[in-house]
Structure formats: C-alpha cells, structure tokens
Amino acid sequence: MLRENIPDLSTFVEPDRVRREVYTERAIFELEMERIHESVWIYCGHESQVPKVGDYFQVQVGRQPMLMVRGKDQRVRVLYNRCPHRGNMMCGDRNGNAGEFFRCSYHAWTFHHDGKLRSIPMMESGYAGTRFGHDNPECSMKPAARVESYRGFVFGSLAKDGPGLLEFLGASRVAFDDMCDRAPEGEVEIVPNCFRVIQHSNWKIFLENQLDALHPSVVHQSTGRAAHEVEKLIEKKTGSAPLSYHMLSAFATVTIDQWDNFQTLNYPYGHCILTGYMGLRPKDPDTLAYEAVMQKAYGKKRMEEIFGVNIHHVLIYPGLSVQSPLQQLRAVRPLGVDRTLTEIWHFRLKGAPEPIYRRSLAYYNLVNSPSTLINADDLENFWKCHQGLSSDGGDWVSFGRHFGRDLEKDGVVETQPNMGTSEAPMRNQMKAWTKYMAKA
Ligand code: FES
Ligand SMILES: [Fe+2]
Numbered sequence: 238m239l240r241e242n243i244p245d246l247s248t249f250v251e252p253d254r255v256r257r258e259v260y261t262e263r264a265i266f267e268l269e270m271e272r273i274h275e276s277v278w279i280y281c282g283h284e285s286q287v288p289k290v291g292d293y294f295q296v297q298v299g300r301q302p303m304l305m306v307r308g309k310d311q312r313v314r315v316l317y318n319r320c321p322h323r324g325n326m327m328c329g330d331r332n333g334n335a336g337e338f339f340r341c342s343y344h345a346w347t348f349h350h351d352g353k354l355r356s357i358p359m360m361e362s363g364y365a366g367t368r369f370g371h372d373n374p375e376c377s378m379k380p381a382a383r384v385e386s387y388r389g390f391v392f393g394s395l396a397k398d399g400p401g402l403l404e405f406l407g408a409s410r411v412a413f414d415d416m417c418d419r420a421p422e423g424e425v426e427i428v429p430n431c432f433r434v435i436q437h438s439n440w441k442i443f444l445e446n447q448l449d450a451l452h453p454s455v456v457h458q459s460t461g462r463a464a465h466e467v468e469k470l471i472e473k474k475t476g477s478a479p480l481s482y483h484m485l486s487a488f489a490t491v492t493i494d495q496w497d498n499f500q501t502l503n504y505p506y507g508h509c510i511l512t513g514y515m516g517l518r519p520k521d522p523d524t525l526a527y528e529a530v531m532q533k534a535y536g537k538k539r540m541e542e543i544f545g546v547n548i549h550h551v552l553i554y555p556g557l558s559v560q561s562p563l564q565q566l567r568a569v570r571p572l573g574v575d576r577t578l579t580e581i582w583h584f585r586l587k588g589a590p591e592p593i594y595r596r597s598l599a600y601y602n603l604v605n606s607p608s609t610l611i612n613a614d615d616l617e618n619f620w621k622c623h624q625g626l627s628s629d630g631g632d633w634v635s636f637g638r639h640f641g642r643d644l645e646k647d648g649v650v651e652t653q654p655n656m657g658t659s660e661a662p663m664r665n666q667m668k669a670w671t672k673y674m675a676k677a
Contacts, residue, residue, distance in 0.1 A: 250671045252664060253640040254633045257626040259670075260439040266574035273555050273673045275299035277506075278385075278392040278405045280557045280568050283427040283584070284313050285389065286332070291350060294332040297570045297578070298393055303381060304328055305391060306335065308350035315381040315393040316352045327378065339378070352378030388413045389424060400506075408649070409508035412551035415561035418543045421534040421588030425564060428598075432581040434607050436616060438623035440555075440571040441666070443579060446615060447558045448501055448511045448550060448662035451638070454493040456618060460610045461488030480519060481599040487516070488611070499549065499657035503643075503650040507554030507669025509662040512547045515562045523592035530590065552662065554669055563600040575623055581605050636660040636667070 246265070249256040259265060281296045282305050293306040295318060302318040304327065318327050320341040327339055327348075338355050339348040347355040354376045357364065364370050381393040385402035390413050392402050403410065416425055436443060446452065454461075464485030471478040499513040518524060531540045551559045558567040564584040571577050583601040585594050604611045626634065639659035644651045652659040 246674050247671070250667050252668075253637040253660075254635050255667055257632055257634060260441060260623065260626045260634070261574060263574050266439075266571070268674065269670075270299045270571065272676050273299075273670070274571060275301060276394065276396040276676075277399065277555065277673070278383075278394050278402050279555075280553070280566075281305045281315050281384075281391045281393045283389055283425070283582075284386060284391060285426045286429060287313060289334060291335045291337070292332070293328055293335055295328065295330075296393075297572075298381070298395060299571075301395060302326065303393065305393075306350050310351075312351075313384070313386065313391050314351055315384045315391070317379045317381075319378065320346060321354075321376050321378060322346050322357075346376075348378050352380050388417045405506055406553065407506065407508065408502070408504050409510065409551055409553045411510070411546070411548065412553065412557075412559035412561050415543075415546045415548055415551075416559070416564055416584065418546075419531075419562070419564075419589075420586035421530045423534075424587045425584040426587055428583050428585060432606050434579050434581065434612070434616070435572070436577045436579060436619050437575060438577060438619035439574060439626075440569050440577040441670075442619045442622050443569055443577055444552060444554065444558070444666060445663045446619065447552050448509050449660075450496040450499050450501070450511060451493070451658040452615075452618075453488055454491060454496060456614045457488035457611050460614065461486055461490070465489045477521075480517075480521070480596060481603060483516060484600050484603050485611070497655045497657045500654075501652045501657065501659065501662050503661050503665035505648055505669075507552075507666045509552045509554075509665055510548060511550040511552075511657075511662075513549035513657075515549060517562055517596075518544060523590065523596075526590050527593045530588065534588065552666075554666055560600075560605075564597045565601060565605055567605065575627075581607075636663040640664070 249259050275298065279298045281298065281303065282294050286294045287305055287307040290307055290309050293304045296303050296305055304316050304318045305313060306316060307313050320327050320343065322341065322344055325341055325343040327341060335350065338350065344358065346357050349355050354371055360370060369376055381395055382397040383394040385392055387402060387406065387410060417423055464482055468478040468482035468486045471482065499511055502510045502512070528540065535543065548561055551561060553559065556569045564586060566582045568580045569577060570580065583597050603609050606612060637660065639652065639656045639661065642653055642656060643659060643661050644653055650661055650665060652661050
C-alpha cells in the first residue's frame with residue numbers, strides 16, 4: 238500500500254466531527270484493516286456452530302479468510318484457510334466437517350485439526366534433505382495469533398500483542414452474560430444459519446447507526462405506524478395482539494422525544510451500551526411458563542435480577558452489534574471501502590420453552606432480516622450516506638449532538654438524563670478509531 242498517499246490522520250478526526258475521507262478513501266480502509274480489524278479481537282462465531290470434532294466454519298477476519306474448527310481435544314481454534322504448500326484454500330465450503338483431518342484438494346498434504354502437518358505424499362523421497370517437513374512450522378496451517386472465548390462466543394486476534402479478551406470486552410461482556418443468563422441452562426445455542434447482507438457503504442456507517450437513538454422514530458416511523466394500525470384492529474377484535482406486532486409498532490409509539498429517555502454508556506475501546514427496556518414481560522401464558530422455568534433454575538431473586546438487566550443494545554467495536562434480550566447478533570465484515578457484509582445471527586436459550594424461541598425468531602425476521610422494511614429503510618440511508626460522503630458537497634460528518642454535555646466517570650462517558658439521542662456513541666467510536674490508527 239502506498240503509505241505516502243495517507244495524509245496525517247490526526248487532522249481527520251476532531252472530537253465532534255470527522256472528515257469524509259475517513260469513509261471513502263481506499264488507502265485509509267486498508268490501514269483500518271491492518272491496524273483495527275486484523276489487530277483487535279474480532280468475533281468469529283459461537284462454539285455451537287462447530288459442535289462435532291472436525292467441524293469447521295469459514296469466517297472473515299479483516300481481509301483474512303479464516304476457519305473456526307473443533308479439534309479432537311474439543312478446543313475450538315481459528316486457522317488461516319490456506320494450505321502452506323502452494324497456497325490453496327483448504328476448505329471451499331462455507332462450513333462442513335473435515336473428517337479425521339484436513340486434506341488439501343491440490344496435492345493431498347494433510348493436517349490435523351489444530352493445523353499441524355500430518356502427512357505429505359511420498360514425503361521421505363520427495364523432501365529428504367530439504368527444509369520442508371514435520372519440523373518446519375511453515376509446513377503447517379497458520380493459526381490466528383490469539384483465540385479466546387467468553388461464554389461460548391469465540392473471538393480471534395491476528396496480533397500476538399494486545400489486551401486479553403476479557404480486558405478488551407470490559408463492561409460490554411454484559412451482552413453475552415445477559416443473553417446466556419436468560420437461558421434456564423445458562424447457555425445459548427446458535428441457530429446454525431444466518432442472513433448475509435452486503436451493504437453498499439462503509440463499515441463505520443452501520444456501526445454508527447446501531448446506537449443512534451434519534452433515527453428509529455424517523456426512519457422506521459412508516460413501518461411502525463402501519464404495524465400499529467393492524468395491532469389496534471386485532472386488539473379491538475380479540476382483546477390483545479401478539480407481541481410481534483409490538484416489536485414493529487414501537488417504532489411509531491415510542492416518539493422521537495421519548496428516545497431521549499434512553500441512555501448510552503460509552504466505554505474504552507469504542508464499545509457502547511444503549512439502555513432501555515424492551516417490554517418483554519407481558520402477562521401472557523408463554524411468558525409466565527418461561528418465568529416458571531427460570532424461577533426453578535435460578536430462584537426468584539436471581540431471576541428478577543436477570544430480567545431486570547436494562548439493555549437494549551450493546552455495540553462491541555469494531556465488529557459486533559448485540560441485542561441480548563432477544564438473542565440477536567450482527568457481525569460486521571468489511572469487504573472494501575464501500576462494501577460491508579453483515580451476518581445476522583440469532584440464538585436459542587437452552588432450556589427455555591419453544592414459544593420464547595419463536596419470539597426471538599419473530600424479532601429476527603421482523604426487525605433484523607433483509608426481508609423487513611426496518612432493515613431496508615436503514616440500508617437505504619446507509620447507501621445514501623455513502624453516496625453523499627463521496628461527493629464534494631461538504632468535508633465533514635457532524636457528531637455534535639449534545640457535544641460537551643456528557644458526563645465522564647472513571648473513563649466511562651454517560652449521556653445525561655434526557656439526552657439519550659446524544660451522538661456520544663459515534664464520538665466514542667471515533668476516539669477508539671483514532672487511537673488504533675495512530676499505532677506505529
Ligand atoms: S497446495 Fe495444498 S497440497 Fe499443494
Ligand atoms: Fe434503524
């Protein structure tokens with residue numbers, strides 16, 4: 238990459254605004270991949286995606302095609318999806334089972350599930366006296382520099398140095414605690430397929446939208462109003478409407494000023510939490526049956542603590558957006574300066590009754606999937622933002638809402654009461670970005 242093409246990045250970010258080139262310059266994108274996505278902890282997947290020995294799942298970490306694989310020792314590892322012989326991709330399928338070992342489809346070098354070389358055809362006659370063979374680590378599949386998991390969620394880092402996963406996650410680990418604690422068995426299981434959406438916009442535009450509490454009642458108002466009309470009709474006829482209508486009508490019934498009642502908490506490394514109760518404890522028979530199972534598993538006091546966790550959304554910078562109360566997760570995989578893949582996953586609460594899973598599935602389909610207008614309306618804005626930022630119509634992106642009014646305590650930036658629509662999360666993300674990008 239031509240580093241001389243990159244101007245001094247410190248002049249690109251001010252506390253309340255960012256230059257447009259940060260979203261549109263290819264050279265800056267390449268540097269972001271190197272210094273952010275291929276350096277920090279990136280979510281690879283959930284352990285339940287690879288339940289059996291030899292199971293693998295492809296995952297993109299920064300620009301690197303990787304494989305998450307379960308070994309004979311039950312450990313989940315992350316390896317580069319590349320044969321050390323002549324560079325062939327080891328697994329062409331998105332996921333599958335390697336069998337007893339990986340076998341390259343080109344010249345049949347084989348590898349254990351931990352990536353170590355197992356055999357080369359006619360190795361003795363072909364390689365005796367050469368540098369190639371079992372003793373040379375370059376003849377094995379290369380592992381990610383670091384792999385750690387937290388409550389079944391596997392992260393990889395391609396840099397050998399840096400904070401450990403727990404330190405990196407900090408307070409944002411509540412995303413996984415909240416999700417798992419809501420399961421009577423204390424664990425979740427992934428629904429082993431996801432929606433994949435390619436957004437025609439820079440990866441940061443998606444992340445900045447996740448905790449943007451001002452946009453929902455604008456962007457999603459039309460969908461919310463239509464759903465609310467139907468919800469009212471059903472209520473009139475039957476006395477109550479299914480919770481799934483509420484998932485959509487809330488975009489209209491929670492008005493723009495009410496979003497200010499939410500609060501954001503902004504943490505080191507760019508992570509942020511949006512608080513706000515999601516209305517998940519109606520008194521319907523399904524919820525009551527679930528509460529009974531939870532009370533049996535945890536006792537009343539602990540159950541109330543679990544259900545009382547006040548989270549709407551957790552953003553784990555730079556690649557994960559989690560809605561733990563409804564077991565949803567979106568992973569961001571940047572493909573290019575103006576192309577971003579999002580993987581949209583959801584989970585089952587182990588031990589919870591089936592209707593509670595159906596609730597998660599309803600939210601997945603109605604709010605987060607590519608088939609809903611909620612998602613489509615967001616995507617349209619992301620694309621339009623990228624188009625506008627590619628023009629000469631202005632140099633800056635503004636993050637000035639409630640700037641200077643946030644409260645800072647022990648490194649955590651809290652929005653003040655009735656300032657939930659503050660652009661503090663965007664400022665916090667760019668603060669982390671600036672730190673990462675300044676690394677030598
Ligand atoms: S490229 Fe894999 S064995 Fe030759
Ligand atoms: Fe949205």
